[in-house]
Amino acid sequence: MQRFNLNFGLLVVAALVFVAAFAPFLAPYSPVDFADLRNSNLPPGGPFLMGTDEQGRDIFSRIIYGARISLLVGVVVQMMNTFVGVTLGLTAGYFGGWWDEFVQGLTNLMLAIPTIVFALALMTFLGPGLVSLLLALGLTDWAYSCRISRAQVLSQKEQNYVQAARTIGFGRGHVIFREILPNVAGPLVVVATMGVGSAILAEASLSFIGLGVVPPTPSWGGMLARAREQLMVAPWIAVFPGLALFITVLGFNMLGDGLRDLLDPQGRADR
Amino acid sequence: MPPPPSLRKEPVAVSSVLGRRLLQSLVTLLVSVLLVFFMFSVIPGSFADAIGGEKRAVSAEVKEKLRTELHLDEPLPERFVHYLSDLSQGDLGKSFAMRRPVLDILLERLVASMRLAVAAIGFAVVVGVPMGFLAAARKGTWVDAAVMMLAISGLSIPGFWFGLLAMYLFALELRWLPTIGYGHGDLSHLVLPAMTLGIAPLALIARTTRAAVLQVLGEDYIRTARSKGASERRVVLRHMARNAFVLILTTIGLQFGSMLGGSVIVENLFSWPGIGALLTQAVAQRDIPLVQGCVLLIIVFFLVINTLVDLAYIAIDPRIRYS
Numbered sequence: 001m002q003r004f005n006l007n008f009g010l011l012v013v014a015a016l017v018f019v020a021a022f023a024p025f026l027a028p029y030s031p032v033d034f035a036d037l038r039n040s041n042l043p044p045g046g047p048f049l050m051g052t053d054e055q056g057r058d059i060f061s062r063i064i065y066g067a068r069i070s071l072l073v074g075v076v077v078q079m080m081n082t083f084v085g086v087t088l089g090l091t092a093g094y095f096g097g098w099w100d101e102f103v104q105g106l107t108n109l110m111l112a113i114p115t116i117v118f119a120l121a122l123m124t125f126l127g128p129g130l131v132s133l134l135l136a137l138g139l140t141d142w143a144y145s146c147r148i149s150r151a152q153v154l155s156q157k158e159q160n161y162v163q164a165a166r167t168i169g170f171g172r173g174h175v176i177f178r179e180i181l182p183n184v185a186g187p188l189v190v191v192a193t194m195g196v197g198s199a200i201l202a203e204a205s206l207s208f209i210g211l212g213v214v215p216p217t218p219s220w221g222g223m224l225a226r227a228r229e230q231l232m233v234a235p236w237i238a239v240f241p242g243l244a245l246f247i248t249v250l251g252f253n254m255l256g257d258g259l260r261d262l263l264d265p266q267g268r269a270d271r
Numbered sequence: 272m273p274p275p276p277s278l279r280k281e282p283v284a285v286s287s288v289l290g291r292r293l294l295q296s297l298v299t300l301l302v303s304v305l306l307v308f309f310m311f312s313v314i315p316g317s318f319a320d321a322i323g324g325e326k327r328a329v330s331a332e333v334k335e336k337l338r339t340e341l342h343l344d345e346p347l348p349e350r351f352v353h354y355l356s357d358l359s360q361g362d363l364g365k366s367f368a369m370r371r372p373v374l375d376i377l378l379e380r381l382v383a384s385m386r387l388a389v390a391a392i393g394f395a396v397v398v399g400v401p402m403g404f405l406a407a408a409r410k411g412t413w414v415d416a417a418v419m420m421l422a423i424s425g426l427s428i429p430g431f432w433f434g435l436l437a438m439y440l441f442a443l444e445l446r447w448l449p450t451i452g453y454g455h456g457d458l459s460h461l462v463l464p465a466m467t468l469g470i471a472p473l474a475l476i477a478r479t480t481r482a483a484v485l486q487v488l489g490e491d492y493i494r495t496a497r498s499k500g501a502s503e504r505r506v507v508l509r510h511m512a513r514n515a516f517v518l519i520l521t522t523i524g525l526q527f528g529s530m531l532g533g534s535v536i537v538e539n540l541f542s543w544p545g546i547g548a549l550l551t552q553a554v555a556q557r558d559i560p561l562v563q564g565c566v567l568l569i570i571v572f573f574l575v576i577n578t579l580v581d582l583a584y585i586a587i588d589p590r591i592r593y594s
Contacts, residue, residue: 109303113303
């Protein structure tokens with residue numbers, strides 16, 4: 001079961017990267033420019049593997065290009081969150097004192113505000129669009145990385161290798177980021193992996209309510225928003241973008257689960 | 272079994288534990304008010320520009336009057352003091368777009384959101400807890416594997432996609448339930464949104480329940496109870512359920528507390544007239560006082576529920592009183 005999680009996750013992530021990288025070669029039609037109202041809302045089959053949307057665009061091609069947005073947002077957002085969370089968490093745990101109190105207070109606050117709500121609030125003045133989306137999501141979901149890196153530092157700080165590095169005379173920055181960080185990276189990788197999945201989901205959610213990626217750029221969430229309007233006449237539009245989203249998020253979550261079991265056999269999910 | 276009198280610690284007064292928790296929540300609340308205020312004030316021009324807003328033509332004269340009315344011409348710290356004193360009197364400002372007090376709008380919308388949240392958490396608990404118990408009792412069998420697979424799927428499935436598919440199946444195809452909207456408040460309108468909002472909490476609750484039960488089963492006191500010859504029923508109901516319950520309750524509380532925030536997408540999908548849909552609308556219209564109000568309400572709800580859960584602990588788990 002554990003191996004299955006890891007392998008399934010790896011397979012999904014590899015497939016996503018492949019599809020995103022080679023989208024122009026894989027997609028049979030242009031995701032935006034190929035539109036024809038005479039082809040609108042065609043069911044799956046024939047020249048259109050997954051059917052067409054209300055503007056006669058090929059859903060299959062749009063899903064393939066949508067993978068690019070998802071992957072981009074997922075990776076960039078999670079890198080930003082990891083950077084913020086790990087920096088705050090490591091320094092808070094290492095230095096303690098008022099800085100630790102402050103960071104912990106901030107973390108509690110971040111946990112009290114759901115990511116999507118915080119991101120929405122930021123969107124008020126950032127406006128919709130890809131860059132605002134990256135900023136809004138990348139600055140709001142770091143609480144878990146922060147908590148975990150803080151806890152890890154606390155457990156490592158008094159270890160011999162840290163004392164040794166200090167004695168040799170390495171600076172604080174070196175001790176924190178070059179000595180401690182590599183030794184506590186395991187759990188952080190797990191959190192970051194699952195975080196990519198939730199970032200992708202958050203992007204889709206915001207695009208779904210019209211405050212994320214701006215049409216006509218194909219994004220899975222945006223496609224599902226169209227699907228809602230066409231649900232009565234063309235239900236298949238709702239099926240495929242959602243399925244792509246579901247499998248992708250599931251893949252990242254299972255990869256995270258699998259990595260956790262691999263890196264930390266004691267902390268298994270079945271405990 | 273209670274420890275011998277010599278080892279027994281004097282219980283800390285419940286009121287002091289209570290006081291500490293309340294103080295913590297209060298501090299978080301104050302900091303979040305600060306954040307909600309400064310976020311919309313520090314960023315250059317956002318407040319003043321938004322008054323004009325999207326497609327709301329406002330003359331320079333009116334704009335100036337509004338600036339004075341909203342204290343925009345004063346220095347930031349003084350504006351914050353104004354904001355706090357207004358807030359303490361229940362004045363959350365006036366919505367730019369609807370030209371009505373924010374508090375009134377929030378209160379109108381709160382009922383719909385609360386009905387949805389309660390129904391969703393009810394669904395999640397009623398299905399999730401037994402699923403977790405079942406998985407734990409059949410640990411290592413296919414039942415366990417199936418429950419765990421369902422749980423990770425439930426956590427990964429995009430809520431609004433699940434909602435769309437459910438809407439298609441139950442409302443459009445089978446015609447058992449209404450598609451979207453609040454109806455006249457009848458329960459049939461509540462079913463699909465509540466299921467959609469409850470699916471992720473359900474998965475998490477099932478996972479936690481399973482983990483909690485397995486953890487508690489390994490504890491010494493369960494073995495002690497068994498070896499004393501307590502019936503299996505007594506072991507499960509009296510010893511296990513009570514202790515696993517503390518862990519499960521945490522998850523339920525956390526999930527319920529974030530439900531107002533979680534409902535943003537679901538309310539949009541089902542055109543449900545609650546706080547989440549209101550927030551989206553306010554953001555799209557750059558209606559800053561309304562955005563501030565919605566965000567504050569969502570935070571307050573989270574904090575209140577979490578404080579209540581803490582209080583419940585104190586009632587359930589006597590150890591907390593002694594720590």
